[in-house]
Amino acid sequence: MKIPPKIEIANIPTPIHAIFYEGFEILIKRDDYTGIEWSGNKIRKLEYIIYDALSKKANVLITCGGVQSNHARATAAIGARFGLKTILYLRGKEPKSYKGNLALDKLFDAEINFISAEEYENIHEIAEKKNNELKKKGFKAVFIPEGASSPLGIWGYIECAKELSAQLRNVKNKPNHIVTAVGSGGTLAGLLVGTKLFNLKSKLIGFNVLKTSDDFEKIVFNLATQCIKKYKLNVKISTKDFEIIDGYSTEGYENISQEKLEFLTFVSQDYGIILDPTYTGKAFYGMIDHFIYHENEFNGLLFIHTGGIFGVFDKIQKYLKAIE
Ligand SMILES: Cc1ncc(COP(=O)(O)O)c(C=O)c1O
The missing domain is CATH 3.40.50.1100 (Rossmann fold)
Structure with missing residues (x-):
């Protein structure tokens, strides 16, 4: 496998932190730590x-x-x-x-x-x-x-899957779900190819913040397929390897509901973790609501914190109001 060359400027590998939510352990891959000016998944x-x-x-x-x-x-x-x-x-x-x-x-x-x-x-x-x-x-x-999110760009998340595979090697209870926000589909598409290449068994879960789950099923699958073809990768992917869960951005891409904002301020107060109003906030809220409150068939969750902290400052007064 010929990995395309890259500049090396991101702070990687990023650490994985564990938090406990209602007795459940949640691992958080801190891709919000990839940098400051160029922080996050991009x-x-x-x-x-x-x-x-x-x-x-x-x-x-x-x-x-x-x-x-x-x-x-x-x-x-x-x-x-x-x-x-x-x-x-x-x-x-x-x-x-x-x-x-x-x-x-x-x-x-x-x-x-x-x-x-x-x-x-x-x-x-x-x-x-x-x-x-x-x-x-x-x-x-x-x-x-x-x-x-191009066939070349998604190598970033193929590489992240490799990183995860090494980091999880000695973890006893491996997360059976890896969760991320979906905005253009590249993060999930890279993980889709990468989890196959590096033998990670966890199912991929995306929470879309715009469009529909059907749209993103196609976008993610096509992007991953184009990458596999272009770089002649020896992997087979299926739409069963990932799931896009819709319905957690019904307020619209650029908005966030009061209920979610209150949840995000609870996360910042109780865990010291900032979630942004457009992507990570909706995906994290969606993950807790979907898995912890509605579906108990999971053995472990790993959330990829894809960054976005500066988006918070666009809505900072709303965040502050939500703690009142
Ligand atoms: C902070 C953050 N998280 C998640 C995403 C979604 O990633 P992707 O565009 O690769 O689906 C984006 C951008 O769209 C983002 O800015």
């Missing part, structure tokens, strides 16, 4: 993508996401670190004041373009047009898809 994928961009002599990165995109912020940070200009297309209106990830995008000197949801549907054309303009001016740009 940097694992960007390590591969940025190596590729640098080897193509690129000097501009173009990418996209929501206004509070963690991926956009991590890309802008890494762009600044390697001397590449970052151009962002963010879905939504320009807010009156810049907070959280968006404020950091600005600090990392990214060019920020706000586009409507309809325009976002055609992001590939928009990026292509920009790329052509840049080419005429002598720049070399690469487009990084949403969430860095």
Whole structure:
């Protein structure tokens, strides 16, 4: 197996911490510790993508996401670190004041373009047009898809599965479920390939924060299949190897219900762990609700904390109100 080369900038391997919730042990893989400016799950994928961009002599990165995109912020940070200009297309209106990830995008000197949801549907054309303009001016740009979720980017989570496999080798009660938030599908797709390659038996569970579970079943499976084909990996995957659980983001991608916010502040107060309002908060809440309160057929849970702390500062007053 030929593993693609990458830059090495993430703080990995990340530790696994155990907490106890209502008597159940939950392991938490701290991928929120992969860095500070480039913290969270995106940097694992960007390590591969940025190596590729640098080897193509690129000097501009173009990418996209929501206004509070963690991926956009991590890309802008890494762009600044390697001397590449970052151009962002963010879905939504320009807010009156810049907070959280968006404020950091600005600090990392990214060019920020706000586009409507309809325009976002055609992001590939928009990026292509920009790329052509840049080419005429002598720049070399690469487009990084949403969430860095490409067949190359998902190597970040193939590698994470390898890391997990080594870390769990001496653990007596291996978790039979590995849980993550799903936003563009790359984290889960990488884990799908990686758990097969490195012989991890745990079933993968994703909580989608947008679209539907059916949509993500296809997206994750296709992405994993493309990676297997492109890199000629000797693994067989099936849609039975993972499950996407819907219904924990009914308030909408950019919103969070009061009940969930109260739960997240309980987690911060009782465990010292910050969960973000868009991804990890909904997935962690979903995991507790689904497994601990509704389904008792599990022997152990491992939650991948995929980061997102800066998103908290976009909604910090709501968090503070939730503890009152
Ligand atoms: C903090 C955080 N967690 C989880 C996810 C979901 O990961 P993926 O896009 O690989 O599905 C994202 C991004 O989408 C994220 O920013």
